[in-house]
Amino acid sequence: MALTTQRVDVPVIVDESKCLEKCVACIEVCPLDVLVKNPDTGKAYMKYDECWFCLPCEKECPTGAITVQIPFLLR
Amino acid sequence: MNVQYLKTDFLVVGGGTAGTMAGIKAKQASPDSDVLILEKANIRRSGAIAMGMDGVNTAVIPGNSTPEQYVREITIANDGIVNQKAVYETGRLGFEVIQELESWGVKFQKDHEGNYDLKQVHRVGKYVLPMPEGKDLKKILARQVKRHKVNVTNRVMATRVMVQNGRVTGAVGLDVRNGDMVVIQAKAVVLCTGACGRLGLPASGYLYGTYENPTNAGDGYSMAYHAGAELTNIECFQINPLIKDYNGPACAYVASPFGAYTANAEGHRFINCDYWSGQMMLEVYKELHSGKGPVHLKMYHLDDDTINEIETILWDNERPSRGRFHAGRGESYSTHGVEMNISEIGLCSGHSASGVWVNERAETTVSGLYAAGDMASVPHNYMIGAFVYGRIAGENAMDYVRDLEHVEPDHEFLAAEQARIYAPLQRPDGVPHTQIEYKLRRLVNDYLQPPKSPNNLDIGLQKFVAYEDTLNLMGAQDPHELMRCMEVHFIRDCAEMAARASLFRKETRWGLYHYRLDYPEKNNEEWFCHVNLKKGKAGHMELFKRAVEPYIVDVDLVEEVYDVAVR
Known part of the structure; x- marks a missing residue:
C-alpha cells in the first residue's frame, strides 16, 4: 500500500509560551486521547485529528494555553 | 507486546454515567469485594456527559408524577414496544438517584419555595428537571468512585467479553497508550459503553463530528453480540434533530420551557411537542421535504434577559462549544434561528430503543453479563435511566458473584x-x-x-x-x-x-x-x-420475534396514538 501524509487544520491550538513542560492535564482529560507531548520541546500538541470540540483540555489547562476551535469542516 | 493479567470480582466496562454508578453501588452493597472500572478514556471526563449535563429528562418526582404515569407516556411514545417492568424501574428509583446525587453536591433547579422546578417537554407530564450548574457532574462522580474505593483503570479499551460454559468470566482489552493486551478475570461483568454514535457519517464529513461522544462506537453492542447475548429493537434507530453542521442539540429541552420552539422557515410551528420521538422526527422530515424548510429552533422572539439565561445554560453545559460555533458565523439567538437538520443514524436506547436486551434486573441473556446506560434496551432512558440501571446492575451483580470462583481463561480464545x-x-x-x-x-x-x-x-x-x-x-x-x-x-x-x-x-x-x-x-x-x-x-x-411482556400499566394503544403534528 502506498501512503501519503496530508496537512490538516486541527481544532486544538496550544500556545507554547504558556504550556508547562511537566504538566499533562490536557492529555489526561481528552476523551479521544488526541493530545501528546512533543518529546523535543515538552509542549503539548494535537497529534490525531479526532476532536469532539468538547473542551475539557481547554477548561482544565492551568495556564490557559489551549484554545479549541470548531473543526474547519463544521465551522 | 506484554500481557497484563488482572482479577476482580465485578468488572465495569465503561466509566460514564451508568458505569460510575454501577461501581459505586457495587461497593456500597459489598464493601469487601473488588470492583474495577475499565475506561478507554479517563473517568474524570468520559462518556456522554464528559462536559456535564444541563438537566435530567426522566425525573419522576413524588407529588409531580408517578412511575405509572411515566410508564404510560414512554409506552405511547415508543409505539407500545416496551418491557414496562424495565421502564417502571426508571420511574420508581429515579427520585432516589436524584437525592443521592444531591447529597454528593449535584445541584438541581428549585423554585423559590424550595420545590423541584420541573418543566414539561414530554407530550404529557413534567419530567424535565434543569440542572444549570451541571457542568462538573462527571468530576463529582469520579470523586465518589474514589471515595468508595472502586478501582479504576483508565486508557484501556475492552475488545471482547470472555464467556466459558455459558457464564461470563471476564474481558479482554487493549491499553491504548502502551499497546499491552489486558486480560481481566471477573465473576460478573456489566457493559456500559454508551451508544453506537459513530454509525452513520455526519453530513459535515468529519468522522468525530457526532452527536454522541465519538468514543462511543458501539463497543458494547458488538461485545454483547459476540458474547452470545440478545439485542433488541436495533431497527429503531437513533435519529435526532440537531444544529446543522455542529451536530449537537440545539437544545429545545432547555429552551422550550423559556418559550422557544421548533419552527419552519416561515417561523410557524409544525410540531406541538419538542420531545424527541420517531414520530416527531417524521414531522421534521416531512417539513424539510415540503418546501417550508429549513427548520430552526426559534428564540429571537424572546427578550434579552431570557436569551442570556438560555445562553448561560447552553454554553456552559453538555456541549459548551455551541457558543463559539454560533459566534464564528456571526449569529446569535436574538438575531437568528438555530438551523437544524436530521442527523445521521445511530443506535441508542437512551434516546430511542435500540440496545442490548436487559430485563428489569439489568440482566442480559448471558449469565453474569449485565448492561446499563445508553446501550441497554430500556427505551427513552436518558441519564436518570443510566444511573438507575447502573445501580441495579451493580447491586444485582454483587448478589450474583457471592459464591462464585474465578475461571482460568481459555488460552485458545486469548490467542x-x-x-x-x-x-x-x-x-x-x-x-x-x-x-x-x-x-x-x-x-x-x-x-x-x-x-x-x-x-x-x-x-x-x-x-x-x-x-x-x-x-x-x-x-x-x-x-x-x-x-x-x-x-x-x-x-x-x-x-x-x-x-x-x-x-x-x-x-x-x-x-x-x-x-x-x-x-x-x-x-x-x-x-x-x-x-x-x-x-x-x-x-x-x-x-x-420476542413477545412484548404483559403490561403492568394499562395503555389503550388504539385510542392513544402518539401524534405531535400541528394541523
Missing part, C-alpha cells in the same frame, strides 16, 4: 483475540483506519438512512458483510491507531445488525426511525413484538 487485535500492526502501511471508517459509515448513510427501501437495505447488508474482508486491509502504526481500528470492527458489527433488523421488521413503526417505504403502515397483528437478534450456533446472525 485468537490477540491475533485479531494486533493484526493491523503487522500492516503498518495498510489502509488507514480513517479511510476504512469513512467508507463504511458513508455506506451506512447510503443504504440505511430512513426512509428505508428494501433493496437498499439488502445492498447495504451485502456490503457490510463483505466489509469483514475490507477490515483485513486496515493498517496501524501505534496503539492509538489500533484502538480506532478495533472501533471500526464494532461499527461494522452494528451496521450489519442495523441492516438485518431493518429488513426483518416488515412494517413501519416509530415514525422515521423505522419507516419502511414498502410497508408504510403499522401492522400490530404481525409486528406487535420485539425483533431480537443474536449470534447463532454457526456464528451467523439470527433474528427472531
Whole structure:
C-alpha cells in the first residue's frame, strides 16, 4: 500500500509560551486521547485529528494555553 | 507486546454515567469485594456527559408524577414496544438517584419555595428537571468512585467479553497508550459503553463530528453480540434533530420551557411537542421535504434577559462549544434561528430503543453479563435511566458473584483475540483506519438512512458483510491507531445488525426511525413484538420475534396514538 501524509487544520491550538513542560492535564482529560507531548520541546500538541470540540483540555489547562476551535469542516 | 493479567470480582466496562454508578453501588452493597472500572478514556471526563449535563429528562418526582404515569407516556411514545417492568424501574428509583446525587453536591433547579422546578417537554407530564450548574457532574462522580474505593483503570479499551460454559468470566482489552493486551478475570461483568454514535457519517464529513461522544462506537453492542447475548429493537434507530453542521442539540429541552420552539422557515410551528420521538422526527422530515424548510429552533422572539439565561445554560453545559460555533458565523439567538437538520443514524436506547436486551434486573441473556446506560434496551432512558440501571446492575451483580470462583481463561480464545487485535500492526502501511471508517459509515448513510427501501437495505447488508474482508486491509502504526481500528470492527458489527433488523421488521413503526417505504403502515397483528437478534450456533446472525411482556400499566394503544403534528 502506498501512503501519503496530508496537512490538516486541527481544532486544538496550544500556545507554547504558556504550556508547562511537566504538566499533562490536557492529555489526561481528552476523551479521544488526541493530545501528546512533543518529546523535543515538552509542549503539548494535537497529534490525531479526532476532536469532539468538547473542551475539557481547554477548561482544565492551568495556564490557559489551549484554545479549541470548531473543526474547519463544521465551522 | 506484554500481557497484563488482572482479577476482580465485578468488572465495569465503561466509566460514564451508568458505569460510575454501577461501581459505586457495587461497593456500597459489598464493601469487601473488588470492583474495577475499565475506561478507554479517563473517568474524570468520559462518556456522554464528559462536559456535564444541563438537566435530567426522566425525573419522576413524588407529588409531580408517578412511575405509572411515566410508564404510560414512554409506552405511547415508543409505539407500545416496551418491557414496562424495565421502564417502571426508571420511574420508581429515579427520585432516589436524584437525592443521592444531591447529597454528593449535584445541584438541581428549585423554585423559590424550595420545590423541584420541573418543566414539561414530554407530550404529557413534567419530567424535565434543569440542572444549570451541571457542568462538573462527571468530576463529582469520579470523586465518589474514589471515595468508595472502586478501582479504576483508565486508557484501556475492552475488545471482547470472555464467556466459558455459558457464564461470563471476564474481558479482554487493549491499553491504548502502551499497546499491552489486558486480560481481566471477573465473576460478573456489566457493559456500559454508551451508544453506537459513530454509525452513520455526519453530513459535515468529519468522522468525530457526532452527536454522541465519538468514543462511543458501539463497543458494547458488538461485545454483547459476540458474547452470545440478545439485542433488541436495533431497527429503531437513533435519529435526532440537531444544529446543522455542529451536530449537537440545539437544545429545545432547555429552551422550550423559556418559550422557544421548533419552527419552519416561515417561523410557524409544525410540531406541538419538542420531545424527541420517531414520530416527531417524521414531522421534521416531512417539513424539510415540503418546501417550508429549513427548520430552526426559534428564540429571537424572546427578550434579552431570557436569551442570556438560555445562553448561560447552553454554553456552559453538555456541549459548551455551541457558543463559539454560533459566534464564528456571526449569529446569535436574538438575531437568528438555530438551523437544524436530521442527523445521521445511530443506535441508542437512551434516546430511542435500540440496545442490548436487559430485563428489569439489568440482566442480559448471558449469565453474569449485565448492561446499563445508553446501550441497554430500556427505551427513552436518558441519564436518570443510566444511573438507575447502573445501580441495579451493580447491586444485582454483587448478589450474583457471592459464591462464585474465578475461571482460568481459555488460552485458545486469548490467542485468537490477540491475533485479531494486533493484526493491523503487522500492516503498518495498510489502509488507514480513517479511510476504512469513512467508507463504511458513508455506506451506512447510503443504504440505511430512513426512509428505508428494501433493496437498499439488502445492498447495504451485502456490503457490510463483505466489509469483514475490507477490515483485513486496515493498517496501524501505534496503539492509538489500533484502538480506532478495533472501533471500526464494532461499527461494522452494528451496521450489519442495523441492516438485518431493518429488513426483518416488515412494517413501519416509530415514525422515521423505522419507516419502511414498502410497508408504510403499522401492522400490530404481525409486528406487535420485539425483533431480537443474536449470534447463532454457526456464528451467523439470527433474528427472531420476542413477545412484548404483559403490561403492568394499562395503555389503550388504539385510542392513544402518539401524534405531535400541528394541523
